[in-house]
Amino acid sequence: MTMDHDEIREALTAMRARDLPTHGGRTLAYVYDSGLASADAIGREALAAFASTNGLDPTAFPSLLQMENDLVGIAGRLVDAPAGFAGVVSSGGTESILLAVLAARDARPDVVAPRMVLPTTAHAAFHKAAHWLRVEPVLVDVDPVTKRADPEAMAAAIDERTVLVVASAPSYAHGVIDPVEPIAAAAAAAGVRCHVDACIGGWVLPHLRSTEPGQQAWTFAVDGVTSLSLDLHKYAYTPKGVSVLLHASADLRRTHLFASARWPGYTMLNTTAQSTKSGGPVAAAWAVVHHIGADRYTSLARDARTATLDLAAAVDGIPGLSVAAPPDSTLLSLVADDSCDVFTISDEMLERGWFVQPQMRLRDLPATLHLTFSAATAASSALIAADLAASTATAQASGPARSAPELVAMAAAIDPATLDESTFTALLGAAGLAGGDGQLVLPERMAPVNALLDALPPELREALLLGVIDRLARPTP
Ligand SMILES: Cc1ncc(COP(=O)(O)O)c(C=O)c1O
Structure with a gap:
């Protein structure tokens, strides 16, 4: 089915109208708005100009390699990267974290069943990495008052199977900086890598140092920090699709670089998970970072x-x-x-x-x-x-939102390992979330659904959430 320009624009505008606003400051998660119209304009211009370029082959599109190296250099200076550091530009925080875990795991082929030590507040991307890469997460409770990682408990959790120790600067859920110094010291003493997840803080905390000299240390200036992730599509206010993963040395990065010559096509040579990779986001980030500049980042x-x-x-x-x-x-x-x-x-x-x-x-x-x-x-x-x-x-x-006790009991009786379609459909029906065709219908107010999920253990929540995404992501008839 073809549509003319106007019809396409109208249809896109109508679909977009159902989304949360990305600008204006009313959406306090997911989006980052500098409030600078000029930064948005230059970012969009660069995004469009480089949308069809391909980072698959740096010799064919040297502009993208140049821009990536520039961004890695700027990011490294922000977070006190040592001489000889190296980095890559990925599509987002999750990809940077996956790569950090991959590099740590594959640097230790001697460890048969690798583990990583995570504070309970570490971002869910580490659980995705654990799941995909088969690295067992060892969860350590944070301090119940400060919500910061507990360095002694983390040190005690390190053993001969540990390939990575993680700290956040700051954690997403509570916005606090973990005590990176003792955590990284414990990791270094055990000969283990330490990753600082500064995906959300990496571009904002350095710009606050001049007014907050007491900010606790969390960068490569801390001994024992071996890698650090920071996202540009967050507080660098660039269009989505750009994060930087930095390693204290090129050697530490080696185990997530990938080359393949084992097929009869082009030689594949990747620094990240993507192979074909649009140059749009990196060009947009390069443009916005140079447009805003250090002084304006400080005031933002x-x-x-x-x-x-x-x-x-x-x-x-x-x-x-x-x-x-x-x-x-x-x-x-x-x-x-x-x-x-x-x-x-x-x-x-x-x-x-x-x-x-x-x-x-x-x-x-x-x-x-x-x-x-x-x-x-x-x-x-x-x-x-x-x-x-x-x-x-x-x-x-x-009064507090509560689900009907029968509904909680029905959900709680489900075994997450064996949850099947018919049980899930019955639960949706009981929760009033099933349309006539058995499809999932999300309610206007989410509190009853959230309260139900909140009452269930995480494994069961996950099983139900997988059921939800499975129902939502279906082809348009
Ligand atoms: C601390 C932290 N780490 C990782 C991520 C994951 O980043 P992304 O959503 O870009 O994959 C986020 C996202 O908010 C974050 O705040």
């Missing part, structure tokens, strides 16, 4: 940081709500007391035009609300505080 970082601290202070005055941990960066995590629940507050905020992200409980860590502050959100912290207060009051009036 300060704006987002000030807004984060202002909101944290305002939350102190909202009955029922508190800050889960004092924020070290530009992310805020909020927890509700027994009078209400974060899932209803999230729904209420959406009604008021704000997307704040619900996060479920894990072990002793309660469910929270996550807010990522962009520079463009900075002007709105008073408005957000007012709407959070109103949303919390409404959530208190309705």
Whole structure:
């Protein structure tokens, strides 16, 4: 079926209208808005100009290699990379993390059943890496008050099978910087690699150092840090599709580079998971990074940081709500007391035009609300505080969202290992989420669904979520 230009534009606009806004500062997760129209324009221009170029072969498209090397150099200087460091540009934080785990695993062929030591707050990308790459995750509880990794417990978890130890700067869920110094020291003492996940903090924390000299150390300046990931499509405010993975030396990177000459086609030579790789995102990142420049990144970082601290202070005055941990960066995590629940507050905020992200409980860590502050959100912290207060009051009036006990019992009886289509369909029906054709219908308000999932163990949540994505991702008839 063909469509003319106008029809295509209209159809795209109509589909896009159902999405969250990417600009304007009202979406406090997933998107990063510098508020600089010129940065967006130059990024889009470069994205379009390089969309069809291919990073598959650096000799055919030397411009892309040049831009990647430039970005790796700039990123390295931001995070105190040592002489002789090396890096790659990947499609995002998850890919950078997968590559860091792959490199660590394959550098230790002597270890038969490799493990990595993770604080419980490490990003889910490490669980994906564990699953894909068959590296067993050893989870270590974080400090229940500060939500920071516990260095002694992490050190104690390292054994002869450990190939990687991980710290976050900051963690996504709570926005706190792990104590990288003792963690990296313990890893180094055991001869194990240490990765710092600065995917979300890597481009913002360095720009806050001048105003916050007390920021705890988390870069390559810390002895024992062997690799570090930082995403440009977050606080470098570039279009999606760009992250940097840095290694303290080219040697440490070797085990995730890949070449194949074992087929009769072109020689395949990749630094990352992708082979054909659009030059669009890297060109856009190169353009935006050079357009914004260090001074403006500093003022954007300060704006987002000030807004984060202002909101944290305002939350102190909202009955029922508190800050889960004092924020070290530009992310805020909020927890509700027994009078209400974060899932209803999230729904209420959406009604008021704000997307704040619900996060479920894990072990002793309660469910929270996550807010990522962009520079463009900075002007709105008073408005957000007012709407959070109103949303919390409404959530208190309705009381904590709870699923019907029969529904929780029905879900809890499911064995995640054997969950089949008919059981899943029956559960959807009981939860009121099944359309006439048995298809999944998402409700307007997510609190009851989130409360149900929150009441279940993570393995069962995962099995149900896989059922959800399986139902959602089906061909259009
Ligand atoms: C700390 C951290 N690590 C990793 C990631 C994964 O990044 P991506 O979504 O680009 O794959 C994120 C994303 O928010 C993050 O905050």
